[in-house]
Amino acid sequence: MTVLPSSQPQPRLIRPLHPSPPARDLHKPPAAMAAATALAGASLPLPLSARPRPVRFSVALPRTAPPPPALRLRSVRRLAATEGGGGGVAAGMKETLDKVVTAHKVVLFMKGTKDFPQCGFSHTVVQILRSLDVPFETLDVLANDALRQGLKEYSSWPTFPQLYIDGEFFGGCDITLEAYKSGELQETLEKAMCS
Numbered sequence: 001m002t003v004l005p006s007s008q009p010q011p012r013l014i015r016p017l018h019p020s021p022p023a024r025d026l027h028k029p030p031a032a033m034a035a036a037t038a039l040a041g042a043s044l045p046l047p048l049s050a051r052p053r054p055v056r057f058s059v060a061l062p063r064t065a066p067p068p069p070a071l072r073l074r075s076v077r078r079l080a081a082t083e084g085g086g087g088g089v090a091a092g093m094k095e096t097l098d099k100v101v102t103a104h105k106v107v108l109f110m111k112g113t114k115d116f117p118q119c120g121f122s123h124t125v126v127q128i129l130r131s132l133d134v135p136f137e138t139l140d141v142l143a144n145d146a147l148r149q150g151l152k153e154y155s156s157w158p159t160f161p162q163l164y165i166d167g168e169f170f171g172g173c174d175i176t177l178e179a180y181k182s183g184e185l186q187e188t189l190e191k192a193m194c195s
Helices: 030-040 074-082 091-103 120-131 145-155 173-182 184-194
Strands: 106-110 137-140 162-165 168-171
Touching: 091 145, 106 120, 120 173, 162 184, 168 173, 173 184
Parallel strands: 106 137
Antiparallel strands: 106 162, 162 168
């Protein structure tokens, strides 16, 4: 054994940051020992009742009166069913779409319904509008091919969903999501509901 002279500092004992694994139990297989060692320092997740709840922001917007019966959404479906294919938006289709998007403050043309969306993008926009507690109408573009094609030409936007606010095309899922994150969507909806 080597003796250090007293003029040199004595080495200090350093504790390991992690405790050393327990001695191997001969009654447990190595895999079970590894799992037990890995779980020894792990913390259990909080039960759902103890987890913090996410904060939901809502904007108090006035409710709008229902549209007159002549402008109900089924008129779009009937017109779209009678319209044939062809170049451009048919005059009757354009006129009816104009009435629908101006009769409601917020209209979402989507795949499926607000209660049963048929695509993830449509579902995202529905969730955004619901989180803002905004009254909105939806139209299922999957129900009629002529309606779907007419809307693509009407808005000059090739994909769905298509969101209209106060009679004007606002955008699709990506634009709506970005506007929601930046606060622009909330401002636009407030202005539309107050007008």
